[in-house]
Amino acid sequence: MRVLSFYPTKTFKLILEFENSDYRLLDMREFLHNKEGLMKEIINDIEVFMTAKLDEVAGTVMWANDVDFDPGILYESSISLDELINNDSTKNKKARGLPIPKKITKLPDDYESEISRQNRRLIKLLRGL
Secondary structure (H helix, E strand, O other): OOEEEEEEOOOOEEEEEEOOOOEEEEEHHHHOOOOOOHHHHHHHOHHHHOOOEEEOOOOEEEOOOOOEOOHHHHHHHOEEHHHHHHHHHHHHHHHHOOOOOOOOOOOOOOOOOHHHHHHHHHHHHHHHO
8 A cells, every 4th residue: 555645734634645546634643642752753843744755665654854654554544534524524414404415536637627717718818918
């Protein structure tokens, strides 16, 4: 299991994309709550935490202080975003009688939003002036 991409948040969480197209959330403070040394730096210093980068060779996340984790451990210790979203919002929406949206885990590579299409048309128009 490899990490393909991730997004670090300022609340010490990682949103991880794995090679099986699963998006997962990992709370690093819960994951490392009893750790010492270099690992403790990751959850006590936001500047160190935000130095996270993708190690494309190992398929994992690594930090500037040379700490990294086995991607399988990251996967096992995190929760699926689909599960998190469905458990929380589905209950609330059902209780209020609201429609439950279909879940989308990844947009197609060629996806273009309506705003992007309008911006592209506007740029063409401006270039023609």
